[in-house]
Amino acid sequence: MEIKKIxxxxxxxxxxxxxxxxxxxETCQFKGDDDENTVHFGLYQxxxxxxxxxxxxxPSILFLEKNQLQIRGMAVLEEFQGKxxxxxxxxxxxxxxxxLNVDLIWFNAREKAVPxxxxxxxxxxxxxxxxxxxxxxxxxxxxxxxx
Numbered sequence: 001m002e003i004k005k006i007x008x009x010x011x012x013x014x015x016x017x018x019x020x021x022x023x024x025x026e027t028c029q030f031k032g033d034d035d036e037n038t039v040h041f042g043l044y045q046x047x048x049x050x051x052x053x054x055x056x057x058x059p060s061i062l063f064l065e066k067n068q069l070q071i072r073g074m075a076v077l078e079e080f081q082g083k084x085x086x087x088x089x090x091x092x093x094x095x096x097x098x099x100l101n102v103d104l105i106w107f108n109a110r111e112k113a114v115p116x117x118x119x120x121x122x123x124x125x126x127x128x129x130x131x132x133x134x135x136x137x138x139x140x141x142x143x144x145x146x147x
Contacts, residue, residue: 001085003092006042008033011052011073014042018075023133030072032056039096043076043089051076053089055096062125062139065103072107090120098144106141114138 008029015028032038035057043051051074058070071093076086097105108131109117114124122140131137 001088002044003041003088004044006040006049006052008038008040008054010042010049011040011054014049014052014075014077015073017077019073019134030054030056032058040073041089041092041096043085043092045080045085050080051085051089053093055093060106060139060141063104063106063141065143067101067103069097069100069102069105070107071105074107086116087120090117094142094144102144104141104143106139108137109140110134111136111138114140 011033012025012028016023016025020027033040033054037057038054040052040054042049053074054072056070056072059068060070071090074086074089074093076089094105109122109124111128117140118124120142122142124138124140126139128136128138
């Protein structure tokens, strides 16, 4: 297993398969994908890209912390789910954020992914909400204290 930085367009095949199945490939391009402060990581097993995660410098009005980053597009190909790869991707993203002295990481989690993120120490806030054509989501976050 290897996790390394990848381009935004390299995320599209996994985003499409896991997050936008049956929708046009253009729906895999997220606003801010190519901003200078956005970074994308890919998880490879035997040269095959099996998981992705993206980090955006996007604050949420729900939190007071000044230095926030948002995780988006976390996905692991279905046949590799439930094997710990997603947790490795989230930990890699967290380490990247900690190195930037981030105070808070937040994201919109699909309803079915909430238990996964809770196991990783994330907390949900507020009520569920619907992202049209994607599904029910919850805002989740984790604060990072300076040591």
